[in-house]
Amino acid sequence: MLLRIALALVAMLTVVAASGRCAGFTYEVGLAETHADNVLKDSTGSSDTYSIAQATIRSHPLPVLELNFTDRYTYFSRHPGLSNFLHSGGATFIPTPERWPFSAYLSASFDIVQYRQQSEPYDNRSFRFLASLGYELDPAVRLKAGSKITLTSYVNDTPTVADHDQYEAFAGLNVTVLGAYSLDVELGLGRTNLWFLDTSLQAIPPPPYPPNSPADSQSAGHFQSFYISPRVSRSLGGRTGVSITYKYRRFTGTDPVVVFGYTTGYLSPWFGVYDGSSVTVNVKSYLVPHTLLGVGVGYWQKEYLKTLEMKRAPFGGLIYQLPREASRRRDYLAQLYVNVQRPITVGEDGVLEPTITIEYAHNNSSIPTFDYSAATVSVGVVFRR
Amino acid sequence: MKPTVCWLVLTLFLVFTSVHGEETSAPQSNESQKTKFVDLDGDGFDDNLPDVNRDGIPEFMQFAPLIATAAISQNVIEFQAPSGHLDLGTGLHLSNSQRFSQLEFCVRGITRHRGGFGTGDEFVPGSGIGQGTSTSTCAGGVCRPR
Numbered sequence: 303m304l305l306r307i308a309l310a311l312v313a314m315l316t317v318v319a320a321s322g323r324c325a326g327f328t329y330e331v332g333l334a335e336t337h338a339d340n341v342l343k344d345s346t347g348s349s350d351t352y353s354i355a356q357a358t359i360r361s362h363p364l365p366v367l368e369l370n371f372t373d374r375y376t377y378f379s380r381h382p383g384l385s386n387f388l389h390s391g392g393a394t395f396i397p398t399p400e401r402w403p404f405s406a407y408l409s410a411s412f413d414i415v416q417y418r419q420q421s422e423p424y425d426n427r428s429f430r431f432l433a434s435l436g437y438e439l440d441p442a443v444r445l446k447a448g449s450k451i452t453l454t455s456y457v458n459d460t461p462t463v464a465d466h467d468q469y470e471a472f473a474g475l476n477v478t479v480l481g482a483y484s485l486d487v488e489l490g491l492g493r494t495n496l497w498f499l500d501t502s503l504q505a506i507p508p509p510p511y512p513p514n515s516p517a518d519s520q521s522a523g524h525f526q527s528f529y530i531s532p533r534v535s536r537s538l539g540g541r542t543g544v545s546i547t548y549k550y551r552r553f554t555g556t557d558p559v560v561v562f563g564y565t566t567g568y569l570s571p572w573f574g575v576y577d578g579s580s581v582t583v584n585v586k587s588y589l590v591p592h593t594l595l596g597v598g599v600g601y602w603q604k605e606y607l608k609t610l611e612m613k614r615a616p617f618g619g620l621i622y623q624l625p626r627e628a629s630r631r632r633d634y635l636a637q638l639y640v641n642v643q644r645p646i647t648v649g650e651d652g653v654l655e656p657t658i659t660i661e662y663a664h665n666n667s668s669i670p671t672f673d674y675s676a677a678t679v680s681v682g683v684v685f686r687r
Numbered sequence: 688m689k690p691t692v693c694w695l696v697l698t699l700f701l702v703f704t705s706v707h708g709e710e711t712s713a714p715q716s717n718e719s720q721k722t723k724f725v726d727l728d729g730d731g732f733d734d735n736l737p738d739v740n741r742d743g744i745p746e747f748m749q750f751a752p753l754i755a756t757a758a759i760s761q762n763v764i765e766f767q768a769p770s771g772h773l774d775l776g777t778g779l780h781l782s783n784s785q786r787f788s789q790l791e792f793c794v795r796g797i798t799r800h801r802g803g804f805g806t807g808d809e810f811v812p813g814s815g816i817g818q819g820t821s822t823s824t825c826a827g828g829v830c831r832p833r
Contacts, residue, residue: 326783362783366790396790407794434797442723446797472800476727484726490802531801535731537724543731549801575804582810586730594743600810639811645743655743661811 330358334682341381343663344564345671350380354682368394383420388413392430403438407448426464428454442478447471454571463497463520464571470527483536492527496572499560499610499625506610506622525555527577542587553577556607560625563609564671576604576633596641604633632668637661652687727796734795 334354341350356374363369374388392411398404409432416425434448449471456464472490479485497520499506506519528551535545561570582600589595608628612620639661646654661678724733736745781789791798 328784360784362787365781365783365786368787368791394791396787396794398790398793400789400793405794405797407797409798432798434794434800436794436797441725444725444727444796448797448800450800450803452803468804470800470802472802474800476725476796478723478725482724484724484729486727486729488801490800492802492804494804527802527804529802533729533801535726535729537731537733543726545726545729545731547729547801551802584730586732588744592744596812598810637810641812643743653743659811 326362328360328362328687330356330360330684330686332356332682332684334680336678336680338676338678340674340676341378343665343672343674343676345673347674348380350378352376352378352384366396370394383418386415386417386421388415390414405436405438407432407434407436409433422458424456425458426454426456428452444476445474446476447473456571466495466571468492468494483534486533486535487531488533489530490528492529493524494527495522495524496559496561497522498558498570498572499562499628501558501560501608501625501628503625505624523555523559525553525559528552528554541589542585544583544585546581546583548579548581550579551577553607560608560610560628563611565612565620566610566622570609572607573609574606576606578603578605592644594641594643594645596639596643598637598639598641600635600637602633602635602637604631604635606631606633629668631672633672634666635663636665637663648685648687652685655684655686657682657684734792 332355334356335351336354337349337351339349340347341352342348354374354376356372358370358372360368360370369391370393371391372388374390376384376386376388378384390411390413392409395408396406397408398406409430411430413426413428413430415427429452431451432448433450434446436444436446438444449469451470452468454466454468459465470490470492472488474486474488476484476486499520503519529549531547531549533545533547535543537543559572561572562568563570563573580600580602582598584596584598587595587597608625608630610623610625610628613623613627615621639659641657641659643655643657646656648654657680659678659680659682661676661680663674663676663678665672665674665676667673725735726732727734732745738745
């Protein structure tokens with residue numbers, strides 16, 4: 303499989319290389335191999351090795367406009383149903399000149415994700431629109447504000463209870479303090495629609511599901527999100543940069559919301575969504591010549607939406623919980639990574655970037671199923687021109 | 688998360704960086720001679736450091752020992768970061784891609800934000816392929832199989 307992907311990439315690269323330089327194209331191709339000793343990140347500890355091949359073409363018909371297209375294939379060797387194709391594209395427009403204190407950024411993009419037959423219900427399309435503005439009050443003080451719309455639809459989902467539209471607005475301030483510290487504060491609001499099981503629901507239809515599937519028991523609603531995130535960064539000794547980021551996210555309007563969980567076969571897109579707080583520290587260093595070294599540690603306190611799972615029936619078998627029995631899952635996650643990259647210039651304007659990443663995560667959860675430790679090693683190489 | 692933990696981490700961060708960052712803070716205090724320290728992408732480095740060959744490593748780093756020696760001997764700031772990413776002239780000889788790259792640098796602080804309803808935090812940088820190692824098993828926005 304990987305060989306076929308590599309051949310396809312080489313063919314694509316050849317076509318691009320033949321036409322690219324004169325037509326104002328740039329391109330990027332990459333391969334990565336990852337081994338995860340707990341790929342599902344739960345107490346089953348199921349390991350897997352997955353491969354990713356990716357190609358991106360960027361075109362600039364005007365100096366202020368970029369068009370880009372990406373194809374990516376991810377192949378899981380032990381969980382082949384998760385293997386998927388991603389097709390994405392977009393346009394970015396930057397209408398403001400370089401030396402203006404005022405800047406504007408407009409971006410529109412789409413993603414199409416296609417899974418293998420086993421996971422086809424998760425095939426989805428999403429469209430994203432981002433408009434943001436910046437203003438330089440002073441060389442050391444910058445303001446920003448923006449808005450983002452994300453529209454997601456699940457193409458094989460019937461009824462279409464997983465589709466959702468999200469609207470976000472954000473604002474921020476970046477200021478240099480004490481000469482060498484950069485303080486970046488950001489806050490924002492969001493609103494999304496969703497389909498959920500109301501906590502007042504007294505029963506969920508038993509099998510056979512069609513036409514009365516459990517999904518039919520859901521009703522439409524929405525909830526809001528608020529976040530604030532300060533970040534402080536600075537350079538240490540010229541060759542090392544360090545930053546610390548705090549983020550607090552809180553949902554409102556989720557009290558009556560219950561979503562289908564892991565064991566139900568009707569996994570909700572909202573199953574993995576959480577609010578809470580996190581603090582992360584990232585270090586980036588050029589201490590080793592020609593090499594980029596990244597190290598990060600982070601700690602998250604997560605509180606998920608109420609999730610409905612299966613439970614054992616009194617006389618054997620499994621039945622759905624009642625929505626009022628659902629509880630919020632609380633997780634405490636600690637994570638660490640080390641990332642080493644060695645960029646190599648190729649010719650006049652080509653760069654080859656081999657990278658190795660090692661990651662470790664330890665999670666404590668209020669639901670024992672999600673108590674886990676996970677170690678992941680990833681090796682990848684990207685060539686861009 | 689308990690607020691005291693956050694304050695403790697932040698205090699440790701400030702104390703640690705103020706002690707270990709002294710060697711760079713001294714020249715940066717000479718405001719009249721250089722551009723201000725600006726870090727819109729949050730990597731801890733001054734964004735004005737040039738990266739002419741686009742390999743992700745500022746050229747300043749490759750000549751840092753030499754520059755540092757010169758700075759000490761002359762007691763001046765030798766490294767004058769250009770305003771903007773690359774001062775490649777008036778733009779008359781640049782390709783559309785290069786000119787877009789310059790514009791993209793100017794808006795680097797407004798191209799993304801840290802909010803949203805996402806399930807991942809983009810914490811692990813990975814190899815630039817996909818979204819890092821953490822979120823590669825996501826199916827339809829959910830990081831679990833059916």
